[in-house]
Amino acid sequence: MSELINNREEGISAHRTAHIHLLKEIIKELHHGKSVEEVKSKFNQAVGEISVDEISELEQVLMQEEGIPVTEVQRLCSVHAKTVFKGSIQDIHRAHQPEEQPGHPVFTFKRENQEIDRLANFKIALHLDQFLKDQGEANRLKLLEDFSLLYDVDKHYSRKENLLFPFLEKYGIYGPTKVMWAVDDGIRMGIKEVKAKLTHDEGNAQSVVDLAKRVLNEVTEMIYKEEHILLPMALEKLTEDEWLLIAAQSEEVGYCLVAPDQPWIPERAAEPGAGQGLGSSPLQEGYIRMSTGxxxxxxxxxxLNHLPVDLTFIDEHDIVRYFSQGKERIFVRTKAVIGRSVQNCHPPQSVHVVNQLLADFKAGVKDAEDFWIPVKDKFVYIRYFAVRDEEGNYLGTLEFTQNIKPIQELTGQKRILSP
Structure with missing residues (x-):
């Protein structure tokens, strides 16, 4: 009997491998210039339906085995999501569907997507038509307000990137997360570009409308990718406890356009406040003995939490081990990043900077590196320090982030206590 089971499993594995190979060849044909219709016909004949797991595997194979960069996989997968694979992704049937319960992270993601879709494809679409006919101040300001509101997708994408992606990575799913993060950043940048054009009023209404429509199309396609690829894959992989952890930390990042009406309480879980909350644990009793106390x-x-700075520490293996929880954090950090590779905590287009900095620290070329950037109403000073032991061995890197705008504004002197 065991031999029959093994043979069956080997047969399924071989079929799956062949399936992935066909999908990879189809995407490579797109990459080399074949028409979408030509490829779609081959796809329908040779492949049929595709599962979200196979999409995940396909994206990872393209990057790892074929050496196609994330940005190119991003473009190709946008094509296949819109044309080749649309309507062919298998539905995932589950007897128990907790994501249909209000407060579940997936329920919240989908509810936000409804509001995003309504804003993008009804309200903004209407205002774009009005703006193209009349570039008056009133219509320009309407659109500026619309795209300022649309930038709220940053919270939706940040929850996805900082809460959902870490759990998927624990299941070995990296390709789709990297590709999707790159698309998210492209959408963020596109919204900012539209706002900049509307703010400076360059007088070229058609260029504003063309850019705006491209961004809205990307936003709409991202909704499709989330609801037909990402979220079904996550529902298949993540446990109820993992969804509870995501739900518990979501408010730290914030919600997009609409917030949950109630917390998600699975049937088997205790009411909030009954005992110790999930995702937190009482501080261990004990003492830390240091050379100075x-x-x-x-x-x-x-x-550490009272310091007016954000601290994050990654170990010698580039794994995030700690971050402080001050009252006014500058950048989003959630407990899901603990144990995560620092490279996977950054957008794909900036990973090379992270790798170069860490390589310099490990090689002893540098002991520190500083950056400073404006962020909304803050001026943020970001410092990185190589942490070494007494013998100079590299132990990890400390990130030190501070809003120095209040410091820059200091003048004169202060020698006595404020009244």
Whole structure:
């Protein structure tokens, strides 16, 4: 009997491998210039239906085995999501569907998508038509307000990138997350470009409308990719406890256009506040003995959380091990990043900068590196320090982030206590 089972499993595996190979060849044909119709016909004849797991595998194979960069996979997968694979992705049938319960992270993602779609394809589409006919101040300001509101997708994408992606990576799913993050960043940048054009009023209404329509199309396609590829794949992989962790940390990042009406409470879970909340644990009793003193674990954590800076530490293997939780964090950090590779915590287009900085620290070429950037109403000073032991061995990197705008504005002197 065991031999029959093994043979059956080997047969399924061989079929799956052949299926992935066919999909890869079809995408490569698109890459080399074949028409969508030509490829779609071959796809329908040779492949039939495709599962979300196979899409995930396909994207990883393209990057790892074929050496196609993330940006190119992103373009190709946008084509296949819109044309080749649309309507052929298998539905995932589950007897138990907790994502249909209000407050579940997937329920919230989908509810936000409804509002995003309504804003993009009804309200903004209407205002674009009005603007093209009349570039008056009123119509320009309407669109500027619309795209400022649309930028709220940043929270939707940030929850996806900082809460959902880390769990998928624990299941070995990297390709789709990298591709999707790159698309998210392209949408963010596109919205900013539209706002800049509308703010400076360059007088070329058609260029504004063309750019705006491209961005709206990308936003709409992202909704499709999330609801037909990403979220079904996540529902297939993640446990109920993992969804609870995502739900518990979602408010830290924020919601897009609409917030949950109620928390998600699975049937088997306790009511919020009954006992210790999921995702947190009581501080261990004990003390930390250092060369200049002794502190309890509670004292140490409280001190770090009271510093007017954000601290993040990654170890010698580039794994995120700690971050402080001050009252006014500058950049989003969620507990899901703990244990995650730091490279996967950054957008694909900036990973090369991270890798170069870490390589310099590990090689002893540098001990520190500084950056400074404006972020909304802040001026953010970001410092990286190589952490070494007494013998100079590299132990990891400390990220130190501070809003220095209040410091820049200091003048004169202050020598006494404020009244």
């Amino acid at each position: 002794i502190l309890s674990v509670k004292q140490m954590e409280s001190i």
